[in-house]
Amino acid sequence: MKTIATISILSLAWLSQSALAQTTTTPSTIAQTNPHQLHIQSWHLKNGAKVLLVERHALPIVDINVAFDAGSRRDDAQKIGVANFAGSLMDMGAGKWNEEDIRRLSSDWAVTVSSFSDTEQAGIRIRSLSQPQTLQDALKLGQTILSRPTYPQTVLTREQDRAVLGWKQNQTDPQFLSSQAMTRLNYPQHPYGYWAQENEASIRAIKRQDLIDFHHRYFRPSTAVVSIVGDINRSQAQKIATELLADLPQQKLKLPNIAAVPLHKGQTTHIHHPASQTHLDLSLPVISRDDVDYFALLIGNYTLGAGGFDSLLMKELRDNRGFTYGAYSHFNPMAQKGTFSIGLSTQAANAPEALKVTKQVLADYIAQGPTEAQLQQAKNNIIGGFPMRFDTNNKLLGWLSTIGFYQLPLDYLDTYPQKVQALTTEQIRDAWQRRLKVEDLNVVTVGQSLKQ
Amino acid sequence: MKTIATISILSLAWLSQSALAQTTTTPSTIAQTNPHQLHIQSWHLKNGAKVLLVERHALPIVDINVAFDAGSRRDDAQKIGVANFAGSLMDMGAGKWNEEDIRRLSSDWAVTVSSFSDTEQAGIRIRSLSQPQTLQDALKLGQTILSRPTYPQTVLTREQDRAVLGWKQNQTDPQFLSSQAMTRLNYPQHPYGYWAQENEASIRAIKRQDLIDFHHRYFRPSTAVVSIVGDINRSQAQKIATELLADLPQQKLKLPNIAAVPLHKGQTTHIHHPASQTHLDLSLPVISRDDVDYFALLIGNYTLGAGGFDSLLMKELRDNRGFTYGAYSHFNPMAQKGTFSIGLSTQAANAPEALKVTKQVLADYIAQGPTEAQLQQAKNNIIGGFPMRFDTNNKLLGWLSTIGFYQLPLDYLDTYPQKVQALTTEQIRDAWQRRLKVEDLNVVTVGQSLKQ
Numbered sequence: 086m087k088t089i090a091t092i093s094i095l096s097l098a099w100l101s102q103s104a105l106a107q108t109t110t111t112p113s114t115i116a117q118t119n120p121h122q123l124h125i126q127s128w129h130l131k132n133g134a135k136v137l138l139v140e141r142h143a144l145p146i147v148d149i150n151v152a153f154d155a156g157s158r159r160d161d162a163q164k165i166g167v168a169n170f171a172g173s174l175m176d177m178g179a180g181k182w183n184e185e186d187i188r189r190l191s192s193d194w195a196v197t198v199s200s201f202s203d204t205e206q207a208g209i210r211i212r213s214l215s216q217p218q219t220l221q222d223a224l225k226l227g228q229t230i231l232s233r234p235t236y237p238q239t240v241l242t243r244e245q246d247r248a249v250l251g252w253k254q255n256q257t258d259p260q261f262l263s264s265q266a267m268t269r270l271n272y273p274q275h276p277y278g279y280w281a282q283e284n285e286a287s288i289r290a291i292k293r294q295d296l297i298d299f300h301h302r303y304f305r306p307s308t309a310v311v312s313i314v315g316d317i318n319r320s321q322a323q324k325i326a327t328e329l330l331a332d333l334p335q336q337k338l339k340l341p342n343i344a345a346v347p348l349h350k351g352q353t354t355h356i357h358h359p360a361s362q363t364h365l366d367l368s369l370p371v372i373s374r375d376d377v378d379y380f381a382l383l384i385g386n387y388t389l390g391a392g393g394f395d396s397l398l399m400k401e402l403r404d405n406r407g408f409t410y411g412a413y414s415h416f417n418p419m420a421q422k423g424t425f426s427i428g429l430s431t432q433a434a435n436a437p438e439a440l441k442v443t444k445q446v447l448a449d450y451i452a453q454g455p456t457e458a459q460l461q462q463a464k465n466n467i468i469g470g471f472p473m474r475f476d477t478n479n480k481l482l483g484w485l486s487t488i489g490f491y492q493l494p495l496d497y498l499d500t501y502p503q504k505v506q507a508l509t510t511e512q513i514r515d516a517w518q519r520r521l522k523v524e525d526l527n528v529v530t531v532g533q534s535l536k537q
Numbered sequence: 538m539k540t541i542a543t544i545s546i547l548s549l550a551w552l553s554q555s556a557l558a559q560t561t562t563t564p565s566t567i568a569q570t571n572p573h574q575l576h577i578q579s580w581h582l583k584n585g586a587k588v589l590l591v592e593r594h595a596l597p598i599v600d601i602n603v604a605f606d607a608g609s610r611r612d613d614a615q616k617i618g619v620a621n622f623a624g625s626l627m628d629m630g631a632g633k634w635n636e637e638d639i640r641r642l643s644s645d646w647a648v649t650v651s652s653f654s655d656t657e658q659a660g661i662r663i664r665s666l667s668q669p670q671t672l673q674d675a676l677k678l679g680q681t682i683l684s685r686p687t688y689p690q691t692v693l694t695r696e697q698d699r700a701v702l703g704w705k706q707n708q709t710d711p712q713f714l715s716s717q718a719m720t721r722l723n724y725p726q727h728p729y730g731y732w733a734q735e736n737e738a739s740i741r742a743i744k745r746q747d748l749i750d751f752h753h754r755y756f757r758p759s760t761a762v763v764s765i766v767g768d769i770n771r772s773q774a775q776k777i778a779t780e781l782l783a784d785l786p787q788q789k790l791k792l793p794n795i796a797a798v799p800l801h802k803g804q805t806t807h808i809h810h811p812a813s814q815t816h817l818d819l820s821l822p823v824i825s826r827d828d829v830d831y832f833a834l835l836i837g838n839y840t841l842g843a844g845g846f847d848s849l850l851m852k853e854l855r856d857n858r859g860f861t862y863g864a865y866s867h868f869n870p871m872a873q874k875g876t877f878s879i880g881l882s883t884q885a886a887n888a889p890e891a892l893k894v895t896k897q898v899l900a901d902y903i904a905q906g907p908t909e910a911q912l913q914q915a916k917n918n919i920i921g922g923f924p925m926r927f928d929t930n931n932k933l934l935g936w937l938s939t940i941g942f943y944q945l946p947l948d949y950l951d952t953y954p955q956k957v958q959a960l961t962t963e964q965i966r967d968a969w970q971r972r973l974k975v976e977d978l979n980v981v982t983v984g985q986s987l988k989q
């Protein structure tokens with residue numbers, strides 16, 4: 086079997102290079118040894134937009150993501166929520182088309198164009214056949230949604246009603262309450278925490294003109310990342326990106342940097358809730374996308390609390406103590422410091438002891454780091470499962486967008502396994518000791534208040 | 538744009554053929570004109586198993602589905618439920634490994650092996666890196682799960698407890714109750730209806746020896762369909778299929794044909810339920826996988842009730858009458874006749890009128906068929922969206938398994954769009970008039986009983 090596999094790999098490496106030589110004008114940089122290297126092509130348009138492309142010709146489909154530095158971190162502190170409405174309502178009326186027209190055109194053309202907005206980015210996603218007429222229709226729709234959203238007052242009012250209803254329902258959900266309270270502790274002033282300050286009044290205060298102003302100010306080609314995966318070559322991708330952004334204001338936009346995250350450590354909040362299970366959350370802003378300790382923190386976390394039933398938190402809190410069905414730890418890297426967090430649910434009476442045990446497991450792990458066997462298990466799982474993280478064009482598109490937006494190297498995915506493989510137990514222990522202290526973590530509990 | 542696209546298509550067609558010539562011994566049958574043709578390779582093993590393969594070398598991943606004619610339609614009428622337990626419990630203990638071992642090995646090797654069972658098929662799915670050592674580990678695990686499940690008594694008892702709990706919960710769910718009652722009307726004796734006869738006693742009656750006997754009898758290579766998609770060539774696929782099935786009893790199995798479905802028409806059942814919404818279901822066994830009217834029925838259904846907000850049922854029951862948020866019609870083709878069904882929920886007081894209107898919409902559609910414009914809209918959407926139905930290796934694997942199991946032609950997916958395109962309004966009207974009569978449909982209502 087090994088021999089057969091080797092022959093197949095060599096012949097395919099040759100084919101990949103031929104394919105690239107024929108369909109792009111950039112010199113191929115594919116290594117001789119890895120036929121599955123992704124070969125992300127990337128360049129800038131004159132208006133400053135960045136384009137990233139991976140050609141995938143097996144299916145006649147093109148997936149496109151256009152992202153702008155227009156997420157909620159760009160909100161005015163006095164007008165929280167404007168960014169998310171401005172981004173997510175773009176596909177509910179644009180140019181001469183109302184919501185119903187857009188729905189009908191998408192259905193008739195069998196294309197998907199939808200707008201999105203999150204903390205750091207906002208934009209649109211397009212999915213279309215690569216067949217030229219269909220793709221042209223999809224681009225026309227995408228360009229219009231991106232450049233000329235109409236933000237009809239009736240739609241805004243309806244969506245405000247929905248948002249208020251959702252917000253009210255969330256205020257009874259222990260998991261949401263915990264996340265909201267923790268965000269207020271972690272990011273009391275910082276733009277990453279704006280969403281946790283929302284309330285009915287702030288939602289109702291948003292005006293149609295706010296959306297128009299926000300859209301005009303922040304949807305500029307100079308901050309755009311256009312990611313494309315599919316049955317398309319570089320010159321087609323250049324045309325697609327140019328056309329999608331052509332109707333936006335072309336003046337370059339110099340945005341202020343997002344402020345560093347000031348740390349507010351060691352705080353505690355309890356929220357009373359009648360649920361029989363208490364939700365425990367321990368968290369602190371720790372990790373950025375360009376963090377020097379990125380791999381040591383992330384890979385080390387597999388052993389602590391991301392490795393499922395084999396993780397230390399799971400073994401101690403679930404198997405040994407029977408406190409919970411599951412306990413997990415998680416890093417959420419962002420442009421500025423995103424959170425490290427540990428979460429679990431347990432019976433109210435067990436909550437104080439479960440919190441103590443959680444802190445002890447973390448303290449021990451910071452002190453000792455992973456064993457060689459634990460690190461090997463983490464590496465096997467993470468490296469072995471890595472290709473599954475971009476095994477569809479849609480997932481790969483998400484990675485391209487991340488690479489483009491956070492200015493990660495183009496070989497980020499190709500070199501990820503080597504970087505994981507190279508880690509030592511010492512490097513992980515060192516990073517965790519420098520970056521995490523148990524007493525620094527903020528703690529939120531949501532559940533029944535125990536009598537002292 | 539058109540010119541560019543043409544150049545790209547031609548160069549890729551050439552590349553695809555070169556790739557195939559190097560990696561398979563069968564002559565390539567790829568047409569010159571369609572670079573996206575799937576080229577499903579298929580052959581039989583000596584033991585009778587059928588293999589289907591699509592090579593996909595962009596990622597170092599292999600997906601495998603091994604399906605047997607061992608679904609619940611093979612249950613003994615006196616021992617309902619044995620098939621589903623025998624199939625789905627295979628991955629909970631096999632060879633020398635217990636459940637925990639299998640979970641741990643899968644995690645360490647970063648492979649996924651899981652067993653499944655439904656009405657017509659049972660088997661396993663494997664996902665692995667194509668890297669030879671990992672793939673070899675995955676195959677060893679797959680072979681063991683498939684050939685030597687241990688069905689531990691503790692696992693069986695636990696899963697019986699779960700099944701009983703699930704069954705009890707389902708008996709309070711209007712949607713489930715409706716589906717169960719309708720299946721009893723449609724398939725009162727037929728194996729397709731066995732699942733709707735399950736109850737606590739039938740679940741508890743299943744013995745470990747029943748599972749062992751069922752597994753020994755029905756998991757035979759001669760009824761197996763091994764589908765493979767991924768970074769693998771034909772000679773590797775041959776080895777994989779051979780190895781996976783090597784430890785099963787090799788004697789060929791001559792299974793009796795599944796009986797044709799006797800029709801029981803025009804029945805009505807009402808189930809009282811305190812919910813404020815009444816669930817309406819109209820259904821009848823109509824369509825088989827090899828149905829001569831397959832395309833005319835399925836494509837015609839887009840206009841009636843599968844085209845979302847534009848469908849006739851939706852327009853009349855939702856937009857014009859305000860009876861419901863959504864109304865849908867659906868075909869479920871099987872080896873023997875599967876169902877045509879219409880479903881919706883409405884306020885209890887509106888239920889009689891909603892049922893009348895539903896029948897009238899169907900009667901009108903059967904009488905008139907789609908307009909030219911409606912058919913064109915259906916074609917645009919179905920043909921345009923068709924490539925999205927196998928846009929991941931996992932989805933494509935599902936199609937291969939369907940093609941293999943139901944003995945559909947290997948060019949089924951490639952010719953599907955042409956067959957849709959060729960349909961006329963007359964053909965659709967003719968098929969619907971021959972195959973569906975409103976008064977034949979069985980009707981189930983679940984909701985508050987109205988005073989007469």
